[in-house]
Each structure stands twice: as C-alpha cells, then as structure tokens.
Amino acid sequence: MAFLRRFKRSPFWYAGFTDHDGERVQKSTKQSNRKKAQGVADAWEKAAKLGSEGRLGEAQARKVISDIYEAINGSALPSATARDFLKGWAERRKGDTKPGTARAYGQVARDFVESLGERADRDISQINRADVAKYRDAVLKRTTPATANKSLKYLRVALGAAYKDGLLQDNPAAKLDAIKRREGDSAKRRAFTLAELKKILKHADGEWRGLVLFGLYTGQRLKDIARLTWDSVDIEEQEIELVTGKTGRRMQLPMAAPLLTHLSSLPASDVPNAPLFPDAHAIAAKETGDSSLSQQFHGILVAAKMAKERTKDATGIGRSQRRAISEISFHSLRHTATSFLKSAGVSEAVAMDIIGHDSAAMSRHYTHIDLAAKRKALAKIPNVS
DSSP, rough: EEEEOOOOOSEEEEEEEEEESOOEEEEEEEEHHHHHHHHHHHHHHHHHHHHHOOOOOHHHHHHHHHHHHHHSSSSOOOOOOHHHHHHHHHHTTTTSSSSHHHHHHHHHHHHHHHHHHHEEEEEGGGGHHHHHHHHHHHHHSSOHHHHHHHHHHHHHHHHHHHHHTOOSSSSGGGOOOOOOOOOTTOOOOOOHHHHHHHHHHOOOOOOOHHHHHHHHOOOOOOHHHHOGGGGGGGGTTTTEEOOOOOOEEEEEEEOOOOHHHHHHHHHOOOOOOOOHHHHHHHHHSSSTTHHHHHHHHHHHHHHTTTTTTOOTTSSSSSSSSOOOOOOOOOOHHHHHHHHHHHHTTTTTTHHHHHHTTTOHHHHTTOOOHHHHHHHHHHSSSSSOO
C-alpha cells in the first residue's frame, strides 16, 4: 500500500509507492490534507500496478484520473459520452432558442455523432481537433463553404457548452478557421423575370400557386408563408399579420389584389388557426421541413426547365457530389419583390419595410412606414396571376 510522509520544509504530503518498473519512488501529492493525499497516492499506485501488468488502457487511465479527482474534490469527475452529451444538449436548446435554430442545432449534433462513429460512445473529453475537421470536411464535400462554416459554428457552440461544464479541457471546434470561399461558389441569388414567374406559376400545382403568389406579393420566406393560418389574414381589411421565424419581427402587410383574388378562391375554414396551406404547414412543422419544401420548389423549377434535377447516390449518405450553387430558389421571390418595387420608384425605406429588412434609410431617419404607403407600393408589382 502507498505510504505518506512529510518533509519539514514542505507543506505537502509525499507519496511513496512502487512504480511500473518495480522501483520505489517518492512524489509530492501537492496536497496538505492527509486524507486527500492518501487518495492521490493510492490512485498513483494503482496506475503503476496496471502499467506493470500492461493493462493501463484508456478506460483504466480515465478511472485513475477520476479517482484522483474524487479524492481531492470529494465528488466524481464530470463525464459523459459524446453521444449522450450532444443528444442532451440539443434537447436543452429546444427550450431556449427559436424552433428553427433548435432544429439546426439538433441536426448538427446528430451529424457529428454519425461522423464520430464508434468514438461517439467514448468520453467526450476524447474529442479532438481532428474529429471536428473530419466532420467539417465531410459537410464541405456535399454542400458549400457557407454551409460547412455554419455547421462548424453550431458545433463550436455545442462543444463550448461541454467546455463550460468541465467535460472538455478546451473547445476543439474553436481551433479550426472558417473555410474560405472557393472558385465557383460566388453565385448569388437573383430575381426572377416576369416571364420566368409566369412559367413557374404554370407548373405550380395545388398549394404551390398560393405559396408562390405570397412569396412575390409579401416578400416573405417560404417557411413563414407555409405556417400562415386563417387568423393571420383579414380579408375585409385586406391585411396580413405574421411574426417572422428568423428575426421574430412582427409584420403587418396590406394584401395585394392578386393575393386577395387567390384567397377568395380558397375554401375558408371555420377554425381560426387552421392553416392556409395545410400540406405545406404540415411539412414546415417537421424537423427537415425547410429542406423538403425547398426541394419541392426546386422540382417546380425543373418542370419549368429553369433548373436541373438533383440526384442522390444509392448509399443513403447524401449527394454523391457537391451540389452546384443555384442562383434561383424560392428565396429569389424576395429579390424579385424588392426589384419590382425599386423599379417602380418605391423608396428604399418602404421596400425594405415590406420585405422585412432593416434598411439604412429607415435607420437614418427613424421612418415609420404606414399601411397606406405599403399598399400603394405593393400595387406597383405586376399582376402575374
């Protein structure tokens, strides 16, 4: 059994034990409390014995460290597998972040666990920079630098939480730099032309015709439109009210004539909070709703011969090649609305207020845009229906 002794000039207890080579050694425990020092000494002796027997593997070493920690602090060393911590962290974020952000966190947590493979069931303290780099590079192969950087950012938040909880000595995700934009990744979203809008509407079946019209005449994001309910619209006052999912901004928009005509053609519901677009609403509520709706709209673009069909490999892992960045998507309707408004001479402040952006003009002059001004502006967008 390891023994303790003290030297006159030192406040600490020294441990005496036989090391893995069979030699007697004395080493300071750096502890002035005898009970704590004995715990450290016993753990060292245990490690030396396992080492002499060739049995000091990773799990045993972790146990020795845990014993020392408990001897000094009186409590067990905080620990968790990477899988358990990331799963729990993603669940906790559902209560303190917006639904869309929580879903993104959850997806990154699941993807990183998948990337870790068997290492996901090891203690999270074993996660290192190479594990994070492997995950980031895998995301980059199938998407874009922007998406890979966003995934890295979310993972940095997750591992930062593990660091704050004392489960990691540092944050390995913080050691990686953002990926620089590659040649060919500079494509930007553009507005649709009037002719393109008519082609899209020609191939937009069912609810998609309404979704497209709302995208054009409100300039709002696809998910926000998909989540609209009948109590969001006031047909008598010809107004729409919604809170944006991304920014939490409360929007009050006048209803353009084409929208009013389209809504009048829909079967109204007796339930106030019934969705305007039931199918899209159900998809938007799912964890992968954003992607599914975007894929459906891309299918409309393919049918209109404005985009190429996307394919996946047969492995189920993801796309076989990195998707080429498209300059048109549902988000292009926001650009289209802005373009039409500005081409019609609508001021930047009014256009940005309708779309939901914070414009420089509004910030400079603290402009309040009333509904009458927005109604007049929206009336200038061409009728494509």
